[in-house]
Amino acid sequence: MTADDSFGRLDDDDYPAYTMGRAAELLGTTPSFLRAVGQARLITPLRSEGGHRRYSRYQLRIAARARELVDQGTPIEAACRIVILEDQLEEAQRINAESHRAASGPYPSTVA
Secondary structure (H helix, E strand, O other), X not given: OOHHHHXXXXXXXXXXXXXXXXXXXXXXXXXXXXXXXXXXXXXXOEEOOOOOEEXXXXXXXXXXXXXXXXXXXXXXXXXXXXXXXXXXXXXXXXXXXXXXXXXXXXXXXXXX
């Protein structure tokens, strides 16, 4: 892998660029919070060759949403479930919008 390849990955939301310590620092939380959201199966960090957890920017956004809910008093397990359901709803809405665009064809319909 060349240096150019490595720098290109920095723009990839799914590239596991952050160590647990750095991820916790960015979120303003503790490593134990990240372990807890992992145990709740909200996010699954990748592992480095040495076995250390590594997080992507996408995973950090998901964990940050869970942290918002926990900070509002929601138990962590419930917060993780809420975030999972929100993510599923967003995906279903995206698929629905794509289906509607495909069904309407290349020309907008007009109603007389």
